[in-house]
Each structure stands twice: as structure tokens, then as C-alpha cells.
Amino acid sequence: MNAFEYASPTSVEQAVRALAGAESSEGLSGGTDLLCRLKDSVSSPSRVVYLKAIADEGFRGVFAEGDGLAIGAGTSLAALLADEAIAAKYPALKQAARSVATPQIRNMATVGGNLLQRPRCWYYRSGFGLLGGRRDGDTARLVRELEGEYAPYNINLVGLPADGHLVRLGDNRYHAIFMTDGDALYVNPSSLAPALIALGATAEIVGPDGSRTVPIADLYRIPSSEGERELTVATDEVLTRVLLPPPKGKNAFYEIRQKQAHDWPLVLASVCLEMDGDTVRQASILLGAVAPVPYRAEAAEAALAGKKLDRSTAEAAGQAATTGAKPLSKNGYKVPLVKTAVKRALLRAAGDEYWTAMEA
Template identity: 85%
Template sequence: MNAFEYASPTSVEQAVRALAGAQSSEGLSGGTDLLCRLKDYISSPDRVVYLKAIGDEGFRGITAEGDKLAIGAGTTLAQLLEDETIASKYPALKQAARSIATPQIRNMATVAGNLLQRPRCWYYRSGFGLLGGRRDEGSQEKLVRELEGEFAPYNINLVGLPEDGHLVRLGDNRYHAIFMTDGDALYVNPSNLAPALIALGAEAEVVGSNGKRTVPVAELYRVPTEEGERELTTSTDEVMTRVVVPAPKGTSAFYEIRQKISHDWPIVIAAVSLAMDGDTVSEASIMLGGVAPIPYRAEAAEAAIKGKAIDRSTAEAAGQAATEGAQPLSKNAYKVPLVKTAVKRALLRAAGDEYWSKMEA
């Protein structure tokens, strides 16, 4: 990695000044994402600002604020799993935290780190940018020269590569987006916590050189259209200080599909939050992860269950509705039925019917 200055502030105010005081800077908390990017030269900041020494009240830990729950941005994922209030009132959040990585990583990784991690797209991680190597100008010869060796393991077909190409569309896109694929940003949002927190209506507090602001967690993300634009709406001189989750409206659940049960990245995520009127759904929020550049709201699925009881039939219909608008790429159409299954099982988990657990036993 490149050399950089190192700062270890003890307050949020000092951290903001340290981040703003360099030409380029990155905040370091658990390091489970940033250290990999530094080693791969994806990020080469002039200054790294260590955030774990911050001692401001509320920056770490979980506290009740009236009927809301305040979660410090520096709280580890392991702490989320240990909290009794989260387990009893926000099951989707606990299930999301449990799904992340391994116990060792959960002891290091933080809430803000998971929400603000950068995409895991292998084109981005190999230096081709968030737009997956889109080329507005150039030659086939240049593209082939860039690809040779670098992407050999991914079996990209270089024969007949067009002059104006897009590496994700032309290459191995099995883990990329199936929604919002009309543009050039085809990576998927990498956060497990984001779909759950958005479904629960959470807000994030962010402090920067221009002061403090509060935004819905959903508004932390954007879809870049030009190379050099960030996929996060936070600026590099801002520090997330906490996440505030409103009182639960009813029940919630999270369901993830991955290739293997051991440590792996999710392929498809579904997080649901349901307000109930007796046995029927009065209000629903259904969020998908692993399928679009931002956490994706399944509005058709929400409409499909409103005013209905959750059973296997209505959950199946909602799962099917969740696939509306999917436009998979050349190698990831398999994600479409996975969306259907994830939404169905998240809804049934929220209703207490985990029938698949009996099948697996």
C-alpha cells in the first residue's frame, strides 16, 4: 500500500478536522473493508483517521431514547447480537447482524463500517471503477491489453470485444445487479444491515465540516453515473455518529441466501417490517439486498400483502411480485427465483412459520 499520514483523534470534532485537513482521507474503524482496499491500491488516501479512539458519548453502545433505539456508529456487530432489546423488538436487525461474516470479524466490524463499506464488485476491486470498466472511447487493443492477465481467472471472452465496451456486461456478472441495470453502475450494495435498517425506518446522524445532519439510512446511497462519483452520499470529511431506529410498528424478519453456510457474501437478501391490524398487514416495508446498486424497495411485494394475512400462499404471491421489473444480466438470471424465495421466507419468518427449518433438520 502507499504511505499515508495517520491520525488518532479522541472526539468526533477532532476526527472531522483530521479528515478535512488532508487532500484525501479515509476513516478507519474495524478495518475489515478499508485495509483490503489499501492493500489492493483501490484507495490510496493521504491520511487515514483512526475512529476507534473516539470517546464521545453515544458513539459506541446501544441506548433507549424514549420509544426509539440509538445505536452508536462505532458499535460492533457482536454488540448488536448481544443486545436484548434488539433481539426482542427488532429481530430483523439481529438476524442481519448474525448473517455477517464470522465471529472474529463481527468483533471488529462496526455498524457504520458495514453501512458505508464500498462495493465488493470484482471489477471495482481490480481497479476498473464503480462503472465496471465502461469505455466511452478507446480501442479493442487497449481493452485487451488491460484485461490480459488481470481478469484471466474470470474467463472473460476477449474475442470480438467491441471498441466501446462495458466489462461487467461483457464478462462474468454472476453476482451483479438484476434491478436498475439500465445504467452503467451494475455492482450491488454490499451492506447486510442496510436493508434491515431501511425496512425498520432508521435514520443516520452524520457530522462533518458543515455541521450535523440526519438522513434516512436509504439516503446514504446513490447510483453514480460518471466515473469518479461516489456511491455514498456522505462526504469524505463526514463521520457517522449513530443510527436511530424508531419504535417497532409490528414484527420484522431478515432472510439471506448464500452459496455456503460458512463465511460467504450474500447473493440475495430480503428484509421485511410489518405493521399488523389483527391478523392482516396494515403496512409493509420490504427491502432487497444483493440485487441493485442501492438497497432496493420491492413496492409490488408490499402492495401484494397489504390488507392480507401472512400465510404460505400470500407470501408466495409477494415473492413473485418482488421480481417485477427484474432485468438480469447475461449470467445472473438465477437471482430472480432467489428473490422470490428470499421474500417468501422473510415474510413467513416474520409470521413465525419457518417451515424450511424442519425440512433441513
């Protein structure tokens, strides 16, 4: 990796000054994402600012905030899992945190780091940018670079036209199935974001110009050109807290992956249901690992409104959640997984985990 300056501030104010005072900078918390990017030269900041030394009150831990909760961005996922208030009031968030990686990684990874990690797209991680391809016509060089090292991924660039898109023409099995008309075809990597958006959470961000509060969904955007970040949090800003409103009704999370051991999700769904007795008054249904941003399944939300939640209506909502899917050449399998993930997240919220008996 390239040489860089290192700063270890003890307050958010010092951290912001350190981040803003360099030509390019990155914040380091658990390091489960940044260290990999540094080693692969995907990110080459002139200064790395260590955020785990910040001792400001509220930056780490879970606290009552009115009738809701405040979670410090420096809180580890392991600490989040151990919090009784999270388990009692926001089971979707606990289920999402439990799905992340391994116990060892959850001990290091933080809430802020999970929300602001960069895409895991192998084209981006191989230096081809967020938009997944170069358009300079240098096909021969690209083939030489990828040949051998990426052979296990079946990336085939032979005959790639000058205006070709690596993701569309290559191995896109883990890429987006929604919002695929543009060039940004990676998937948002955060497991916590869909759950927090469904729960109506907001984020507090501090930068050189002061603090601001935004909905969790507004942390993300789809870049329109290479060099534009997919995060709205600037490199000289620090995400300090996540604020959860009082819980509304029932909430749950469900993830589908290839194996039960450490793996990235293929599809995940998080739901929050406001109920009138057994009837769904209003639903929030968010999908992850299917689009460049956490994806709201509006058709599924509409399909549930005014309905009694049971297996039949959950099945219909799952089917509705696939509305608008435009899979790429190798990831059409994700479409039925969306249906299953939404159906099971809804039934988990209702206390009907029928599949556990099937798996026993």
C-alpha cells in the same frame, strides 16, 4: 500501498478536522473493507483517520432513545448481536448482523463500517471504476491485464468493442438484476442497510458544517459518472449514530448464499409488517445484493396490503417482488432467489419457518 499520514483522534470533532484537513482522506474503523482497498490501490488517501479511538458518549454502544434505540456507529457487529433490546424489538437487525462474515470479522466490523463499505464488484476492486468499464478502446491492454489473474472468473474480453462495458460483456454472476438500464451494475454490499431501511431508521452525520440526520436509504445514490461516489456521506464527514424508531409490528430478515460458511449474499430480504390482527396493514420489503442501492420491492408491498399473512400470500408477494427485474447475461438465477428470500422473510416474521424442518 501508497504512503499516507495517520491520525488517531479521540472525539468526533477532532476526527472531522483531521478528515477535512487533508488532500484526500479515509476513515478507518474495523478495517475489514478499507485495508483491502489500500492494499489493492483501489483507494489511495493521503491521510487515514482512525475512528476507533473516538471516546464520545454514544459513539459506541446501544442506548434507549425515547421509545426506540440509538446505536453508535462505532458499535461492533458482535456487540449488536449481544444486545438484548435489539434481539427483542428488532429481530431483523439481529438476523442481518448474524449473517455478516465470521465471528472474527464481526468482532472487528462496525455498524458504520457495514453501512459505508464500498462495493465488492471485482471490476471496481480491480481498478475499473464503479461503472464497471472503460470506453477508451484499449482492448488489448485490458485483455493482458486480466488474462491469467482473472481467468477463474471466466472474464472474456476478446473482441470487446471500443464502447464495451466490462460488466455486461464479462462475468456478471453476482451483479445487479434491478436498475440495470444504466452503467452502475454493482450491488450495494451492506447487509444491515435493508433491515434498517425497512425498520425506518435514520443516520446522524457530523461534518465541517455541523450535523444532519437522514433516512438510511439516503446514504446511497447511483453515480452517473466515473469519479462520483455511491455514498452521500462526504469523505470529511463521520457517521455517528443510527436511530431506530419504536418497532412497528413484526420484522424479519432472510439471506441466501452459496454456502453456510463465510460468503457474500446472493440475495437478501428484510421485511417490517404493521398488522391488524392477522392482516397486514402496511409492509416494508427491502432487498439487498440485487441493485446498486438497497431496493424497495414496492410490488410485493402492495401485494400484501390488506391480506392475511400465510404461505399463499407470502408466495404471491415473493413473486411480485421479482417485478421489474432485468438480469444480466449470467445472473438470471437471482430472480427466483428473490422470490424465495421474500417469501421466507415474511414467513419468518410470522413465526412459520417451515424450511427448517426440511433442512433437518
